Amino acid sequence: MDEASARLIGMALAIGLGAIGPGAGIGIVFSGAVQAMGRNPEAEGLIRTYMFLGFALAEALFIFALVFGILIGFGIV
């Protein structure tokens, strides 16, 4: 296996494996928020704020995976 093909596999693995956790996490964040809004519609604004905060924190991990995938794939590191 030469370097180019190893880089391709590494890029695909980085993005693919990195998407597993945040995918599940974002699902949990939004499902919890929707349930909370259903139980207490008055607190929707507050819930929405924290929902987006949690979404951003979970999404950030995938962004890191994406960045490193791009760095590996285009031969920057």
Place this chain on the structure above:
Amino acid sequence: MRNRLVWIFLALLVGGIVLQYVFGIKMSREDIHISARAEPLACIGGERVGEACSPGTILPITNSLVMTILVDLVLLLVIIFGARNMQLVPRGFQNVVETVVEGFYNFALGIDRRNVSKFFPLPATIFIFFLVANMLGLIPGVGSIGICVPAEPEAAAAAPAAASSSVFSGLPGYCGAGNILIPWLRAPAADLNVTFAFALVAVFMIEYFGVQALGLSYFTRFFNLREGALGFFVSLIELISEISRIISFAFRIFGNIFGGEVILIVMSFLLGYVLPLPFYGFELFVAFIQSVIFAVLTLVFMSNAVVAHGAHEEHGPGEPAHGETQASPA
């Protein structure tokens, strides 16, 4: 009217399928050309070599720069014509502009009721710019019509120009073998420079509002020396996550929009005319939701930044103040 549109659409679809499967007119591998960076159309102060500018270039005129200016012009025209002779009771085009602004304003009210008038301009700018930019970037032809330039010399030398097997190669406007296509236009969010600039501005304004509201004590959330070793460690994590916000802001929308374009290209290659359809609808949704997320996250981080660290107030940032209860389903 709608019925006629559906029939035209179906006729186009059937015609495309016939073209693909009866006459074999479809994309081949060499039609797929993906560039992660925006390609320069012209280089001020330098020469264009293949897909890049030669060193010493002062300002590369990239296709995403052209598109950004186009989007700005569209927005300016819309505002000029929408806000010309404004009336208290809006009618016509003014209604459309007011609906967009007011819809986002009401959404922002639900997130931070107290400071919304101070925060609103930047998130609204981000939302409207990226909404229009992403939608315009999805118009067919934006990433596929352009100029043909010879490929980079060393790359062309490495792979000698083979006879193109694409069925499009005889058609006018097709770049022959050894040439690459540089599109005139490219979605602004598919260029990391644009999204990174927006992310820098957004994070800078978040810090600015934090310092404006709390003074220098704002920085105690990053260097917390009062609450022992654990507090200091937690504040350092806070600092790192604050810096990583720039990266995540920039790469979130870049990855979504650029990835969407790549998916559309690959799906057209796999099964032309049919498979891209659901993905195109999905990309329309992504174009909207990513602009909302960028703007709302800016707003949420801003409203978090103006709350003093450790101040556990009874009213959350989004809770309606007294006397302003939202319409509650009884």
